Amino acid sequence: MSIKKIFFAGTNKFSAIHLNQLILKKFNVIYVLTKPDKKCGRGKKKKHSAVKKIALEYKIPIFQPKSLNSIISKKFFIKKKADIMIVVSYGVIIPTEIINTFPYGCINLHTSLLPKFRGPSPIQSAILSGEKKTGITIIQINKKIDSGDILYKKSLIIKKNDTCKSLSQKLSIIGKKSLVKFLKIISSQKIKKIKQIEKKATYTKIIKKKDGLIDWNTYAINIERKIRAFNPWPSSYFFINKNMIKVWKAKIINSHIQDTPGKILEANKNGILISTKKKIIKLIELQFPGKKRNHVKDIINSHKNLFLVGSRLN
Known part of the structure; x- marks a missing residue:
């Protein structure tokens, strides 16, 4: 069985870089899932997410539900019959009922070497903790945040002058390459799933x-x-x-x-x-x-x- 139809979920610029890479590499992204538009200033004008801008540019259909827990949302995914959902910095938990609609399930590209630095601020946390290296981890999404089986990992050295911005840029480069490589090998069933060691898990917080x-x-x-x-x-x-x-x-x-x-x-x-x-x-x-x-x-x-x-x- 090969992956023919992809559902992509994401919101920010980092996520948009990965969506753009999939499109350039001719993967069939049939739908994009992103957060609802935000109000911009005091006016009625709304701001599109970085992912939505890419989807509009390439005329990919967009789905922006206020909630993924509604019956309407769940029925929507069933009807589309995509093979896999790829999640990169979407910022919303995917319900189990939706995960189960995809033959290959849902995968998430996370910007840390899991199980270390689960949660919303892994890049900042790696710098704050004085880590010598970080990277990306592709996992199978399950019920618990960032705790699914590890499918693919790629590490990166953190330099002494790296900022969150520079490290994000470096991670986006290895991330988009890793995602393409992973999708090419997943169809061959050569993926070895590795369970995360819960004792080694650390959690990051929302930065204010x-x-x-x-x-x-x-x-x-x-x-x-x-x-x-x-x-x-x-x-x-x-x-x-x-x-x-x-x-x-x-x-x-x-x-x-x-x-x-x-x-x-x-x-x-x-x-x-x-x-x-x-x-x-x-x-x-x-x-x-x-x-x-x-x-x-x-x-x-x-x-x-x-x-x-x-x-x-x-």
Whole structure:
């Protein structure tokens, strides 16, 4: 039995990259499942998901139900008679009744080396935890989130300067290639299913805007990781004189000097040195409200009064 008809479920840009790859490689995507359009601003205009934009471009039929638990939704999938559903960053749990309508079931491409970092923020969590590598895992979807049998894995080294943005881009490259390779071998029944070891499972949380606030009373290494993990969203930030300043780039300075966490030790064109619970963090690239992100050397002269040596950041 070969896969002739595919149902694709996804929402964001990462997901759209994988849908586009399937189309370019001539896979028969008969329908796209994506979240309902979001309202844009105060007007009535609605914003399409990145996946919907690709589907519209290639004239692929789109299904955007408010709920997958309705009888109408379940009957819809039965009628389409697709061979498999591919889920990439869809953001909605697929009910068992729908999974069972596909001969090959539903598969999910997840951006971590499962069972580690299940849940909604695996890329950010890998950076925050100081992992040396990450990757993608293709699993068979079951009742429990990200806990299905492992069908395919591909790892990737995390570099010291990787951000969530750069790592997402790298994972999308190996992800789209892996998905195509997997679909070519699944038809030959050569897939070995590996059960996940529950004892090794870890879970990630939904990241919120408030999580980006920097706590100077933590280790410099944790602050530096947070800055990279939350780039581009929600971004890391601090307050000074009620100004919310975003931090886009920083560096750890190995120094034995220990002072009050959050205290400015030095401020010049090379960077702003801030004391933390352990070691010093050098702020290199910042962004003021309503302004573009800039290197400290382009900021320090016009904002000297904000970064006075000896003052503290909130």
